[in-house]
Amino acid sequence: MTIYAVVNTKGGVGKTTTAVHLATMLAKSGKSLLIDGDPQASAASWAAWRRDTEHETSPTTTCLTGKAILSEGKGLASGFAHTVVDAGGRDSAGLRAALLLANVAIIPVGASNLDAAAMTDLLEIVELAKEYNPDLIVKVLMTRIDPRTKDAGDMLAFLAEQKLSVLRTTVCERVAYRRATGEGAIVHEVAKGKDKSAIEEMNNFYDEVVNGN
Template sequence: MRYAVVYLKGGVGKTTLATHLAAHFARSAPSLLIDADPQESSATWAAWRQEHEALPKPTTVRLRGKAVFDEGRSLAENYQNTVIDAGGHDGAGLRNALLAADRVVVPMGISGFDGAVFDDFMDLFNTAQDFNQGLEMRVVVNRINPQSSDRELREFLGERNVHVMERVVHERRVFQHAIGDGLTIEEYKPRNGSAIHEMGQLYREITEWK
């Protein structure tokens, strides 16, 4: 299965979600992580991860533009699961990620939410579906304050018939610390039980996506 973690906005946790998902898949079978973002944050995380010999590691490659589709789909044939991390802007990397994927995971927060940006993204997604007819999308409410409500965001997405995953992932500093060490929050110490529980439920929702 090929998953693209994308959106038209930075700071919503795309790389954190993509690296965690790729590492989760790598625990049970070989997985591929494609860094399609010029900032190369996922590839940097993967390089730091090499220092931890005992941890499962997704095979990580950097691809740009049309290579995300052409080379990415070819490489993905050798892996049970592939995760594509694209940049937070409209460009060749994001568009080709949509064409290469089977499923699109869209992290969105409530801070600075812009309905026009989402509508622009849906235009891109719908265009990609014209060429990639099996493409499906779900939103993850991500990086929100534990005291905040996501009700208005869910209502907005519901009006557009967008499927939103039940599990909300809250903003916690442990994610930044873990990513900076090439780890996931399940591997980072001291352990944060709430963050681990939330991610575990999100993994389950994604893997049970039918």
Template structure:
């Protein structure tokens, strides 16, 4: 059983997009639970839109907040092969509970100076979580990348300086992601952006190997 927590204290980094794609891709082969731990309930909204479509494979989705992400999530997740937690975009009891519950923390991060500043705060929270969850693995995913700028290279250097495990895949800023999530889908089901599909396939392969 693997529990993934998709976390960041900064919004706008593609956290929910990452979480719903991961959960849906995992659900194609194993029973998967998606926990929406964000008070904005974006993943739950996506799941509701999905129920109105004909997309067949779906993770089981539930909403938990605060400490319940750990206390109730621990029991709920035991009935699934995989669990994905979409934790709120700020330092909160819910985000900290998600880090205690998880085996793997996935941190989607953009390539701006604001993202780097937020990472510094988040890493302090992660280190505290590791004192209670010593087996927690941390994987950083560069998201919403604009290949036309040099920002990505600077962020990669910053992350290396922090001795973080950076995934090889880079997820670019693409209309396909916004469109898919807005329709309760993932990019594979929209099927019109091969680059987006390849990015998500590579992401899944890296985090599950």
């Protein structure tokens, strides 16, 4: 059983998109639980939209907030092969509980100066969590990147200075992700997998995080 927490104190970094894709792809290999720990309940909305479609293989989705993510999430997760927590986009009891519950923390991060500033604050929270959850593995995922700019290179340099483990996969800003999330889907399922680049990005992300490739 592996528990993944998708976390960032900054919104707009593709956190829910990352969480729902991971949970759905994991569901294809075993029972998957998606815990929506964000008060905005974006993942729960996605799950509701998904129930209205004919998409197959879905994670079981539930909402937990605050400390309940740890106290109740631990028991719930025991009944599933995989669990993904979409934690709230700010420093909160829920985000901290998700870091204590998880085996693996995935940090989606953009490439702006604001993203770098938010990372500095988040890393303090992660280090505190590691005092109580010393085996926590932390992986950074570059998301919503505009390949036409050099911003990604600057962020990678910053992350290297912080001695963080950064996934090789880079997720670019694509219409396919917004469309998929709004339809309760993942990019593989939208328009019969029309956006091959988005599908490749998600497959590569999954292989790195789950299979270690």
